[in-house]
Amino acid sequence: MEEATIVPELFSLTLPFHPPKNTLFASLRQKGNPFLSYIKQCKIEYKPVIPDFIIGEHVCALFISLRFHLRNPRYLQQRVDELLHSSSKSSHASFPYRSRYLLCLIDTNDVNANNALKKLNILGVKENISLLLAWSNEQMANHVEKLVALQQRGIDVIMGKGSEGAFAKATDCLTTIPSITKHDAHRLLHAFGTLSNIFDSSKDFYSLLPMMGKTKVDRLYAACHEPFLPPSSK
Structure with missing residues (x-):
């Protein structure tokens, strides 16, 4: 520059x-x-x-x-x-x-x-x-x-028109995680840009955001990184 x-x-x-x-x-x-x-x-x-x-x-x-x-x-x-x-x-x-x-x-x-x-x-x-x-x-x-x-x-520019906007859908997805509020979801999406970036990130980056305490960070990380199904028993 x-x-x-x-x-x-x-x-x-x-x-x-x-x-x-x-x-x-x-x-x-x-x-x-x-x-x-x-x-x-x-x-x-x-x-x-x-x-x-x-x-x-x-x-x-x-x-x-x-x-x-x-x-x-x-x-x-x-x-x-x-x-x-x-x-x-x-x-x-x-x-x-x-x-x-x-x-x-x-x-x-x-x-x-x-x-x-x-x-x-x-x-x-x-x-x-x-x-x-x-x-x-x-x-x-x-x-x-x-x-x-x-x-x-x-704000409709980011949130999309109506409940079907991509931002609204991403917000709904994140708020299914225990402890993650709508405001938390908005901060995450504004900071990381996409759900993919959120899912690929680490606890260290999650914890940089305001109001993201240890419990929220741990639950978010678990939802993004742990398998949905338990290992099958043989």
Whole structure:
């Protein structure tokens, strides 16, 4: 990704800086980010903005790849501080952002990855930033497209129309697992993207999500990984 000069006082301008319909504002520093080439459902405009992405009038996001984070552990905290500092300095109604996301691309199998993700989750809770995980550039693009679409059309974009939407069906599937509530199911689907990713994941990743205690994690893992039928007796 190209480095770009950031304009600290951008948000003091009187010009509107929230994106128009079906448009994603991307920071100049994000030029060259591979996942952006997979975004087809919305327009991308590059702006000298402090967040990595402005998704709506009150919605922004920072981006980090886990591989980069492990090599540069101080970078993300600096970016969060920069964002929050700009927020506190602004007196305009469109800032601070009410919804803030940390888009994290899982692009490494490093032995320290799980511990790093736990710390990112703690950072998110501390700074009121929602952690959104993706395991590929295509999945990250899909997450962002849905966030942009949600600014225009509401939650039906993700949940589908009526009870027959794919999201609703996946939610019904997950809530058959003891202790897993509808809110748990929504968090799992938003974080992992598909049921397949949930089924293939580990307890360590389940436990990163809010409200996922040991009992829920154990039951979810058992439902996803243990055989449905007991071994036949001979």
